[in-house]
Amino acid sequence: xxxxxxxxxxxxxxxxxxxxxxxxxxxxxxxxxxxxxxxxxxxxxxxxxxxxxxxxxxxxxxxxxxxxxxxxxxxxxxxxxxxxxxxxxxxxxxxxxxxxxxxxxxxxxxxxxxxxxxxxxxxxxxxxxxxxxxxxxxxxxxxxxxxxxxxxxxxxxxxxxxxxxxxxxxxxxxxxxxxxxxxxxxxxxxxxxxxxxxxxxxxxxxxxxxxxxxxxxxxxxxxxxxxxxxxxxxxxxxxxxxxxxxxxxxxxxxxxxxxxxxxxxxxxxxxxxxxxxxxxxxxxxxxxxxxxxxxxxxxxxx
Amino acid sequence: xxxxxxxxxxxxxxxxxxxxxxxxxxxxxxxxxxxxxxxxxxxxxxxxxxxxxxxxxxxxxxxxxxxxxxxxxxxxxxxxxxxxxxxxxxxxxxxxxxxxxxxxxxxxxxxxxxxxxxxxxxxxxxxxxxxxxxxxxxxxxxxxxxxxxxxx
Numbered sequence: 001x002x003x004x005x006x007x008x009x010x011x012x013x014x015x016x017x018x019x020x021x022x023x024x025x026x027x028x029x030x031x032x033x034x035x036x037x038x039x040x041x042x043x044x045x046x047x048x049x050x051x052x053x054x055x056x057x058x059x060x061x062x063x064x065x066x067x068x069x070x071x072x073x074x075x076x077x078x079x080x081x082x083x084x085x086x087x088x089x090x091x092x093x094x095x096x097x098x099x100x101x102x103x104x105x106x107x108x109x110x111x112x113x114x115x116x117x118x119x120x121x122x123x124x125x126x127x128x129x130x131x132x133x134x135x136x137x138x139x140x141x142x143x144x145x146x147x148x149x150x151x152x153x154x155x156x157x158x159x160x161x162x163x164x165x166x167x168x169x170x171x172x173x174x175x176x177x178x179x180x181x182x183x184x185x186x187x188x189x190x191x192x193x194x195x196x197x198x199x200x201x202x203x204x205x206x207x208x209x210x211x212x213x214x215x216x217x218x219x220x221x222x223x224x225x226x227x228x229x230x231x232x233x234x235x236x237x238x239x240x241x242x243x244x245x246x247x248x249x250x251x252x253x254x255x256x257x258x259x260x261x262x263x264x265x266x267x268x269x270x271x272x273x274x275x276x277x278x279x280x281x282x283x284x285x286x287x288x289x290x291x292x293x294x295x296x297x298x299x300x301x302x
Numbered sequence: 303x304x305x306x307x308x309x310x311x312x313x314x315x316x317x318x319x320x321x322x323x324x325x326x327x328x329x330x331x332x333x334x335x336x337x338x339x340x341x342x343x344x345x346x347x348x349x350x351x352x353x354x355x356x357x358x359x360x361x362x363x364x365x366x367x368x369x370x371x372x373x374x375x376x377x378x379x380x381x382x383x384x385x386x387x388x389x390x391x392x393x394x395x396x397x398x399x400x401x402x403x404x405x406x407x408x409x410x411x412x413x414x415x416x417x418x419x420x421x422x423x424x425x426x427x428x429x430x431x432x433x434x435x436x437x438x439x440x441x442x443x444x445x446x447x448x449x450x451x452x453x454x
Contacts, residue, residue, distance in 0.1 A: 083419055105415035105441025124413050126443055197431050
């Protein structure tokens with residue numbers, strides 16, 4: 001289905017900007033009856049409470065109704081129903097299907113077997129476009145622009161899908177990247193090649209310390225214990241990648257810290273009270289961005 | 303003597319030449335020759351001025367269309383295809399990799415939907431600046447180096 005949003009690469013620059021403008025409109029007034037009379041299905045084959053609540057709040061504030069399930073154990077897929085059948089059945093009821101699945105490519109496949117628009121709310125370690133769009137919205141809102149920004153990405157750059165999607169999305173806007181990660185979790189070659197092919201400058205570093213004085217956006221990610229084969233190595237790096245308030249000295253006044261959340265120990269709680277900490281507002285921006293996505297996939301005008 | 307003649311000359315059919323040694327059986331897989339009932343001659347590790355060592359496949363009474371030829375490009379990008387009619391080469395063809403490859407390549411990602419549901423694989427072919435050819439899974443969006451592709 002043409003109107004689906006499965007991957008951030010489904011949207012070009014103009015469509016990304018259209019979503020961000022729509023989201024700004026909803027931030028100014030989040031309660032509008034845009035989805036009145038519409039039924040939105042939220043099919044969470046894998047639990048994700050924060051993403052589901054964000055989508056469902058978006059629907060409720062726009063006057064739509066929600067059907068769905070929050071865990072595959074409570075759906076008929078636990079009886080062995082195929083994804084194909086579940087999607088076809090729900091398509092009979094809903095105007096949009098928001099789905100999260102642990103299988104990679106599930107949302108793309110769903111979008112090919114139904115005319116009902118599909119919104120991908122995460123498919124395994126593959127794509128989570130509403131997260132990428134809310135990151136972009138947060139960046140534009142705090143910096144006033146998306147053009148010519150300096151972004152430092154920290155933590156798990158190997159498996160972190162949010163940073164990979166952000167590279168693909170930011171390429172429209174002439175960014176400069178700094179990748180800071182332990183050797184085990186370095187940015188994969190294919191993304192560095194992507195930067196080279198598109199003349200996007202980047203640097204790589206293994207230590208987080210006083211090297212982000214020119215940074216506009218400090219994008220922190222979680223260093224997950226289960227990614228390490230050697231747990232001693234994990235113990236060594238986990239504190240190296242912890243951001244403390246004193247490390248913010250000498251950074252730009254306009255610099256903001258983003259994090260897709262949940263955070264564990266990579267941002268010390270003493271950072272939370274800094275005006276540069278933006279991760280909680282970032283999560284709130286997700287609501288407006290999801291309102292914009294639902295409006296766009298339905299082709300509604302506001 | 304008679305046997306040798308059978309190998310050398312093909313009355314009607316297709317000759318696939320300049321297959322890299324070691325890739326011959328992948329070409330057999332791609333063309334589903336296991337169950338083909340007419341004569342097939344397969345040569346491997348033959349001397350070649352151009353490639354050092356090469357493989358060749360001759361198939362009687364079967365003509366390979368362009369789509370099939372392009373699939374061969376996956377494993378044998380230098381392959382040359384001769385169509386034979388009445389002992390004469392009536393057509394020579396070089397293979398070119400298509401932009402999209404359906405069904406024949408297996409996605410190595412165990413979490414990809416093509417390995418979990420009855421969904422046929424689709425790969426988009428990308429050529430990188432360093433010449434590396436990558437197959438990009440349409441579903442899980444992971445990249446696979448062309449030479450590592452496993453043929454279904």
